Amino acid sequence: xxxxxxxxxVLLILALLALDLGVLNKKDxxxxxxxxxxxxxxxxxxxxxxxxxxxxxxxxxxxGFGLQAGLETTAPDAVMNYLAxxxxxxxxxxxxxxxxxxxxxxxxxxxxxxxxxLFWGILGxxxxxxxxxxxxxxxxxxxxxxxYVFGGILLLTSAKMAFDKEDDEKDIADSxxxxxxxxxxxxxxxxxxxxxxxxxxxxxxxxxxxVVLLMVETTDVLFAVDSIPAVFAVTQDxxxxxxxNVFAILGxxxxxFAIAGLLRLFRFLKASLVVLLxxxxxxxxxxxxxxxxxxxxxxxxLLILGAGVAASVRWPxxxxxxxxxxK
Numbered sequence: 001x002x003x004x005x006x007x008x009x010v011l012l013i014l015a016l017l018a019l020d021l022g023v024l025n026k027k028d029x030x031x032x033x034x035x036x037x038x039x040x041x042x043x044x045x046x047x048x049x050x051x052x053x054x055x056x057x058x059x060x061x062x063x064g065f066g067l068q069a070g071l072e073t074t075a076p077d078a079v080m081n082y083l084a085x086x087x088x089x090x091x092x093x094x095x096x097x098x099x100x101x102x103x104x105x106x107x108x109x110x111x112x113x114x115x116x117x118l119f120w121g122i123l124g125x126x127x128x129x130x131x132x133x134x135x136x137x138x139x140x141x142x143x144x145x146x147x148y149v150f151g152g153i154l155l156l157t158s159a160k161m162a163f164d165k166e167d168d169e170k171d172i173a174d175s176x177x178x179x180x181x182x183x184x185x186x187x188x189x190x191x192x193x194x195x196x197x198x199x200x201x202x203x204x205x206x207x208x209x210x211v212v213l214l215m216v217e218t219t220d221v222l223f224a225v226d227s228i229p230a231v232f233a234v235t236q237d238x239x240x241x242x243x244x245n246v247f248a249i250l251g252x253x254x255x256x257f258a259i260a261g262l263l264r265l266f267r268f269l270k271a272s273l274v275v276l277l278x279x280x281x282x283x284x285x286x287x288x289x290x291x292x293x294x295x296x297x298x299x300x301x302l303l304i305l306g307a308g309v310a311a312s313v314r315w316p317x318x319x320x321x322x323x324x325x326x327k
Contacts (some may be wrong), residue, residue: 001062006239092276162274
């Protein structure tokens, strides 16, 4: 039964992705703001509806879910853990969106090609996240002290994010990923529609579209090193970790088109992410001394993120730019 539930979930996701690219977005086109909002609402709605499925699975212990040794979970707690993991992963994706925006701008990806790059990038991210979540769950099952390692990683990430200065002008073209690709393959000087492979000067070559895709995948792996341990702080149940991650990633593409150009308006959002990672890291390190119920964890995550957004609205970055321009 457990295998059937896992298989059914994977088939559901594949069906939704096939519907997305194979039917609704078969033709390359520019994703406008309104369309991106509709898609964002669609994925958020699907994610919330799935919370009902989580409740049913854990209420009736289908496939033994909720009864596994060390992972005993009631249906209400399972729903809270799923939602907390979903919100947490979605919020940590904001920095990922900013990096993707930099990559797309640096490589001058045509507007009508951006949807395709993000689609395949997210499909690859799902596979990589699945492997990383499986490895993380196995480590936590075999070595309980790995929870402290994950907590330390989050605290270090929080400190690094707090003190690192943003460098939008960093030379992306000098990335090790690009150097590795150019070492083994010829890269075409221009885009060839939505092709990833083509020929150039009579030789097999890859297009810049594939290079951007590889960069997107690489950045996602780097962000996953932070976000996956954070979700494990909410719950160690692999099913809840994986499903919450999957739905957050699926909504990432539409969220990109909706807010990529607005990210700079939320100047305190990064600060709230710093606090959020520190909170989750400390929670993991203090797990033997302090227990925070799943409902309170979800509330804390929402409050921390809400404070960052509210502060950004109250003290917009526009004022700072005006002061700098007047100097």
